Amino acid sequence: MPSLREDAISSPPDHATLDPQDWDAFRSLAHRMVDDMLTHLSTLRDQPAWRAMPPAVRGSFNEPLPSTGIGSEAAYRAFVERVMPYTNGNIHPRFWGWVQGSGTPLGMMADMLAAGINPHLAGLNQAPALVEHEVLRWLAEMLGMPSHTSGLLVTGGTMANVLSLAVARHVGARAAGFDVRADGLQGRHNPLVFYASTEVHTWARKGAEWLGLGHRALRLVPVNAAFQIDGQALREMIRADRKSGLRPFCVVGTAGTVNTGAIDDLELLADIARREGLWFHVDGAFGALAYLSPALRPRVAGLPRADSLGFDLHKWGSLPFECACTLIRDGVAHREAMAMTASYLAPTARGVIAGGLPFADRGLDLTRNFRALKVWMMLKAEGVNHLTRCIEQNVRHAEYLAAAVEQSPDLDLVAPMSLNVVCLRYAPRRATQTNWDAINEEIVIQLQERGIAIPSGTVVNGHYAIRVANVNHRSRQEDFDALIKAICELGKSLSASRSIA
Ligand SMILES: *Cc1c(COP(=O)(O)O)cnc(C)c1O
Numbered sequence: 001m002p003s004l005r006e007d008a009i010s011s012p013p014d015h016a017t018l019d020p021q022d023w024d025a026f027r028s029l030a031h032r033m034v035d036d037m038l039t040h041l042s043t044l045r046d047q048p049a050w051r052a053m054p055p056a057v058r059g060s061f062n063e064p065l066p067s068t069g070i071g072s073e074a075a076y077r078a079f080v081e082r083v084m085p086y087t088n089g090n091i092h093p094r095f096w097g098w099v100q101g102s103g104t105p106l107g108m109m110a111d112m113l114a115a116g117i118n119p120h121l122a123g124l125n126q127a128p129a130l131v132e133h134e135v136l137r138w139l140a141e142m143l144g145m146p147s148h149t150s151g152l153l154v155t156g157g158t159m160a161n162v163l164s165l166a167v168a169r170h171v172g173a174r175a176a177g178f179d180v181r182a183d184g185l186q187g188r189h190n191p192l193v194f195y196a197s198t199e200v201h202t203w204a205r206k207g208a209e210w211l212g213l214g215h216r217a218l219r220l221v222p223v224n225a226a227f228q229i230d231g232q233a234l235r236e237m238i239r240a241d242r243k244s245g246l247r248p249f250c251v252v253g254t255a256g257t258v259n260t261g262a263i264d265d266l267e268l269l270a271d272i273a274r275r276e277g278l279w280f281h282v283d284g285a286f287g288a289l290a291y292l293s294p295a296l297r298p299r300v301a302g303l304p305r306a307d308s309l310g311f312d313l314h315k316w317g318s319l320p321f322e323c324a325c326t327l328i329r330d331g332v333a334h335r336e337a338m339a340m341t342a343s344y345l346a347p348t349a350r351g352v353i354a355g356g357l358p359f360a361d362r363g364l365d366l367t368r369n370f371r372a373l374k375v376w377m378m379l380k381a382e383g384v385n386h387l388t389r390c391i392e393q394n395v396r397h398a399e400y401l402a403a404a405v406e407q408s409p410d411l412d413l414v415a416p417m418s419l420n421v422v423c424l425r426y427a428p429r430r431a432t433q434t435n436w437d438a439i440n441e442e443i444v445i446q447l448q449e450r451g452i453a454i455p456s457g458t459v460v461n462g463h464y465a466i467r468v469a470n471v472n473h474r475s476r477q478e479d480f481d482a483l484i485k486a487i488c489e490l491g492k493s494l495s496a497s498r499s500i501a
Contacts, residue, residue: 122345143304145327152363167337260423426439
């Protein structure tokens with residue numbers, strides 16, 4: 001094996017770098033990338049909502065590790081041909097499957113700019129850190145939290161919620177007389193437990209497992225007919241758990257459940273948490289942003305009373321993945337639960353590390369990207385009012401869809417429409433067919449495979465339902481008309497062919 005020195009001698013005299021050899025050629029490629037992507041985004045409506053991947057494309061991802069590069073031009077071509085057309089469709093105007101988010105052109109460019117200057121966002125003495133501080137202050141204000149609220153931008157709602165739960169766990173352990181940072185939960189005879197409704201998102205179970213609480217620490221409270229947590233049942237569970245020696249530490253409310261869009265009674269939960277001396281966390285992954293709208297705000301009343309709030313900006317905030325936020329009212333508790341010091345990271349009074357690493361001290365990541373830039377640029381460019389208009393439009397379109405479903409003799413609304421999620425079934429009233437589950441499941445698959453639209457499926461009250469979750473700023477009313485028409489046509493032809501068979 002040659003020494004690195006010999007290798008260096010045998011290679012060309014110019015030094016090795018990952019910068020372009022020819023900046024002018026790279027510049028024209030980069031311009032083409034931007035142009036192509038803007039063409040893609042501005043013509044989405046004319047493209048199918050989804051394309052199933054041809055086997056040749058699927059099989060093409062078995063290439064061996066490249067030892068010699070093909071150059072940026074050829075690598076870009078591979079992206080255009082084999083990657084760009086075959087995504088899950090979430091940026092398309094007729095995507096309403098799951099609560100995802102469709103991104104924005106400005107967000108895309110902001111991500112490019114952030115990656116271009118590529119700052120290290122543990123904190124440090126730099127303008128990008130001030131941008132994140134400013135964004136956190138704006139987000140707290142947008143959601144009615146006090147100006148001293150602490151927070152952190154993170155990858156997604158899961159992380160935002162789990163980080164909050166970690167702070168709640170620290171505070172709960174302290175109240176129970178131990179230091180969970182030093183001792184963990186090893187050998188505790190009085191387990192810490194927390195409460196959420198049976199509709200809570202999977203982050204709560206994952207988080208309980210990850211934080212060493214174990215998922216049995218997640219106490220699932222029954223819901224009422226509107227899929228909201230049952231307050232009476234919650235009180236009784238807390239009482240019974242205390243009696244049997246468990247240590248309740250937190251109540252989780254959801255503003256916008258992933259299944260039906262239901263919003264827990266957050267005022268009620270805040271009252272119960274206060275009376276019981278428990279941490280109150282709100283999972284507002286997508287629903288928290290309803291707070292921006294004066295018309296929708298009453299539905300999430302009580303949200304600003306949260307001790308911690310996790311919410312996404314890559315769902316209803318429409319920013320490109322990944323972008324979410326944790327807000328924690330008690331900044332001291334936040335720091336005490338998370339902060340670390342190391343000699344090589346000790347802050348100085350001046351220089352690059354002055355001011356320390358506030359963001360690294362609020363979460364798990366040390367090296368963090370500059371995701372704050374896309375939030376900052378969106379809020380500056382569009383203003384909160386325009387973002388609010390987009391959110392209100394989504395709710396209006398969901399209401400339009402729900403009304404159309406109720407008027408149709410062939411369709412059934414299977415859960416109360418709440419916020420922006422509509423769960424429906426094709427089930428003509430006059431028909432005798434009983435196997436609607438299988439037919440509705442097939443309708444969803446065919447809508448997707450034919451590239452018509454992307455709803456998802458779920459189970460509501462034991463029955464398969466077509467689920468439309470609208471956080472899409474590109475959707476227009478005509479898209480929902482097209483959806484209804486397609487569901488009815490597919491349903492008709494599927495039930496005809498099945499009753500023959
Ligand atoms: C999407 C969602 C989450 C998880 O957020 P990610 O950004 O996907 O990690 C948590 N809770 C609710 C209610 C959600 O809708």
